[in-house]
Amino acid sequence: MTRRPILPPPAPPPRSPVTGARMSRPADPGAAGTGGRAAWPPLAALRRIDAALVAPATAHQLAGVRAGLAVVIALRLATGPYAQLAGQPAALFRPPDVLAWLPSMPPFAVLVGLQVLGTVAAIAAAAGRRATATFAVAWGCLLVLAGLRGSLGKILHNDVLVLLAAVPIMLAPAGARWGDLRASCRWGWPVRAALAVIAAVYFACAVQKLRHTGVTWVTGDNMRWILYAAATASRAPTRAVALFIADRAWLSHLTAAGLLGVELAAPALLAVRRTRPLFVILAALLHLGTWLTLGLDYWGWALTVAVVALPASWWTVAGGSTRRLRRK
Amino acid sequence: MTAPAAGAEADGLARRARWVAYGLVGLLAFSTIAGVEWWPLSSFRLFSQARTGTAVSWQVAVVDGAGEEHVLPFDQLPRGYRGSHQLAPTLRRLSPRRRDAVCRAWAAAAGRLAVEAGEVRVYRVTGRVPTGHGPGPAPTRTLSVTCAGAGP
Numbered sequence: 465m466t467r468r469p470i471l472p473p474p475a476p477p478p479r480s481p482v483t484g485a486r487m488s489r490p491a492d493p494g495a496a497g498t499g500g501r502a503a504w505p506p507l508a509a510l511r512r513i514d515a516a517l518v519a520p521a522t523a524h525q526l527a528g529v530r531a532g533l534a535v536v537i538a539l540r541l542a543t544g545p546y547a548q549l550a551g552q553p554a555a556l557f558r559p560p561d562v563l564a565w566l567p568s569m570p571p572f573a574v575l576v577g578l579q580v581l582g583t584v585a586a587i588a589a590a591a592g593r594r595a596t597a598t599f600a601v602a603w604g605c606l607l608v609l610a611g612l613r614g615s616l617g618k619i620l621h622n623d624v625l626v627l628l629a630a631v632p633i634m635l636a637p638a639g640a641r642w643g644d645l646r647a648s649c650r651w652g653w654p655v656r657a658a659l660a661v662i663a664a665v666y667f668a669c670a671v672q673k674l675r676h677t678g679v680t681w682v683t684g685d686n687m688r689w690i691l692y693a694a695a696t697a698s699r700a701p702t703r704a705v706a707l708f709i710a711d712r713a714w715l716s717h718l719t720a721a722g723l724l725g726v727e728l729a730a731p732a733l734l735a736v737r738r739t740r741p742l743f744v745i746l747a748a749l750l751h752l753g754t755w756l757t758l759g760l761d762y763w764g765w766a767l768t769v770a771v772v773a774l775p776a777s778w779w780t781v782a783g784g785s786t787r788r789l790r791r792k
Numbered sequence: 793m794t795a796p797a798a799g800a801e802a803d804g805l806a807r808r809a810r811w812v813a814y815g816l817v818g819l820l821a822f823s824t825i826a827g828v829e830w831w832p833l834s835s836f837r838l839f840s841q842a843r844t845g846t847a848v849s850w851q852v853a854v855v856d857g858a859g860e861e862h863v864l865p866f867d868q869l870p871r872g873y874r875g876s877h878q879l880a881p882t883l884r885r886l887s888p889r890r891r892d893a894v895c896r897a898w899a900a901a902a903g904r905l906a907v908e909a910g911e912v913r914v915y916r917v918t919g920r921v922p923t924g925h926g927p928g929p930a931p932t933r934t935l936s937v938t939c940a941g942a943g944p
Contacts, residue, residue: 552871553873619829632816649809668835672838693921
């Protein structure tokens, strides 16, 4: 004779949306350990961010982002003036810490060799050939060559964003291929981590402006003097744009506010799938404006934002497949 | 794959994701707050200092055998020399040996422009930023460092 249970058996824990396995923790993170009470809002927000980080995505999306970043790296390597760095006197060599082990600027053959090796590796990574290894080789070549370019006396930031955003992609699990529509948390987190890095970099730029100058960065004459100095330096393709803005105080304030606003809004705009294309456009305008007014070459930043944020926006996981690809 | 094995794999991937994502964002936050420059990690102080109408720049000049001074046109020199005027503000803090090495390199650069340099002078130049509407007052130069351009 079997005894009937007095209480109904507890419901089994829910299945993981990633693996289908039973989860050991309660499904509602907000209720975990709180006796069913709603979690403190900031904590709940952090938990939502954490859940989004490890949410599933397709291998196709990761392969797309990796190929895009590989193309950016290939372009940076192929078009950079690295060979011209040869012949720098050792006394003038001021490498960043990561290259402090080098006694002087490497010779021409080494610089060109790294440039060719890195470009070929980046093209191979973009084509999906041994992508994990070739992407790492291309990244390493850009790290060294961009670091050497910044060894002339002034640290350069032109390649910093692509180098940092590529780190999570390099550390992603191997095996992501174009056309593989299986959704798994294996493929989702590297792209979202790259998005987080991009958001953090733009936000850091804004924080430093507010920290070292405050709101007078926008309300003062700061932007006008930046633009007048740039017009004097004549590095931009034209002086007309810088002078046009600098001569109009209201336009200078508006430009400064817009620039700071884009940087401050980066985390919010990149966190929401629907606003990522907007940030891509704003970042492109920001860097186009920087080139037109100051003559600074930041197209690598604009391209990096586009190749990471757009695929993450287009191909979203919905019930184990991607909406965009399902329509095809 | 069995359910426990799949769960363990998912846990491992989630752990890796958190280490990488939060680790990188944490490093960026640290470098920003602490102001460290571990390139490519940076404090991202791009244009963060307010600019005013006063501009400070540095000029490197060499003195030839006839005592005539020639300002080094860095933009006309090979790329390896181009950013080196950025070293000028730090020159006073260098050891005499390293400072002399930098000065000899600049003197050699002058040699590329057919100027035989006996002495190198580094000036701090302070002036008004031109606004494109007529010439402003002439900038003032202050001698910062003098060193020998020729080796011992």
